[in-house]
Amino acid sequence: MISPALRDALVRWLDQRRAxxxxxxxxIEAYRADVLGFLAFMQGHHGESQGLAAxxxxxxxxxxxxxxHERGRGLAARSLARALSAVKGFYRWLAEREGFEPTAVLAARAPKSPPRLPRPLAEDAASEMLTRVGLQAAEPWIAARDTAVVTLLYGCGLRISEALGLTGAALPLxxxxxxxxxGGxxxxxxxxxxAREAVESYVAICPYPIERxxxxxxxxxxxxxxxxxxxKAMEQARMQLGLPASATPHALRHSFATHLLGAGGDLRAIQELLGHASLSTTQGYTGVDAARLMEVYEKAHPRG
Known part of the structure; x- marks a missing residue:
């Protein structure tokens, strides 16, 4: 059982978060559930009512x-990290008002979450995506524009910010x-x-002057x-094609790297093309395992 004073403190903390x-x-409801779950565990763990002193x-x-206990009941690392964050927030606030030392709780560290591996599109799905995006817009020049952008993402491995950051000075490609x-x-x-043809098609019918x-x-x-x-254009296209929500503009960049590696591309060269500072980042993009890395390494450094 949670004491009325502690329950009132939780309500006031949640009101402050809301305001x-x-x-x-x-x-707010997620915070409430996380903190109450934590306090309920502590009650059972100590066998006593949870009040301010406890x-x-x-x-x-x-x-x-x-x-x-939370991991044992199947809570994912990310969910536990969220719950711990809520508990720490409440505990820090409570400690300031009640004048006790919060270090034991604030020093707790959530388990590391496994990295979310990117999900590249299959080659046929990527090709269908480029085609479908160009069929959606009512105005031909907008259809050509969208096709040009996604073709640059997939065909050159560009970030969306890099593609949209291009100016007329890049022409002719x-x-x-x-x-x-x-980082510049x-x-x-x-x-x-x-990619060159897609951009040229867009430029030819764009109603606005392309200035340097x-x-x-x-x-x-x-x-x-x-x-x-x-x-949004890719969201519409992926729904029409029955592709998962992971089929995003950034997924086209992942796909560029993965398909290039699958065709025999060198991992170091792909790293340079993507602009990654670390080879491990490229490895994550392409889903390369240790055996594949060793294969690439052996080709690059054959033993005499």
Whole structure:
């Protein structure tokens, strides 16, 4: 049983989160459930009602026991991290008002979540996506624009911000394109004929003048094209094709890397094309396992 004083404190903390943070009601309810679940565990763990004094005595061992219990009942690492964050937030707030030391709770660390591996599209699905995006817009120039953008994402491995950051100065596209990526780092990427042709088709019918210092890809009113419009075009296309929600603009970049590696591309070269500082990041993009890495390494460094 939770004491009235502790329950009242939880209500006041949630009210503050709602007022100061502008938290949505669903978030508030998640906070409430997480903290109440934590307090219910502590009650059973200690065999006593949870009041302000009992909460102030929670130890590092108590925190470990709670987290082990949550994992034991099947709670995913990310869900436990969320619950721990809510508990810490409440505990920090309560400690400030009641004057006790919160270190035992605040020092607890959630288990590391396994990395979310990207989900590249199959080659036929990627091809269908490029075609379908071009069939959705009512105006031909917008259809050509959307096709050009997604073709650059898949055909050159560009980030959506990099594709939409291109200006008229990039024209006419040659066999390679210099891209300024994260941290201002420049890299050169090859431009496939399909990507070059898609951009040329868009430029030929775009109703706005393509100026050297202006965005290459324009919105319906002539301003810079919003990434959200590209995302929306792909959302519509993936629903029509029956593809999963993971079929996003960024998934086309993953697909570029994965399909290039599958065709025999060198992992180091793909790293350069993507603009990754670390080879491990490229490995994550392509889903390369240790055996595949060793195969690439052996080809690059054959033993004499």
């Amino acid at each position: 100061l943070d502008g938290a949505a009601e669903a978030t 909460v102030a005595r929670i130890t590092v061992a108590d925190m470990r026991a709670w987290m082990a 040659g066999r390679a394109l210099v891209i300024r990526g994260k 780092k420049e890299r050169m990427v090859p431009v496939l004929p399909a 210092d202006a965005p290459l890809f324009r919105g319906a009113r002539g301003g810079a094209l919003s990434p959200r419009l590209v995302q």
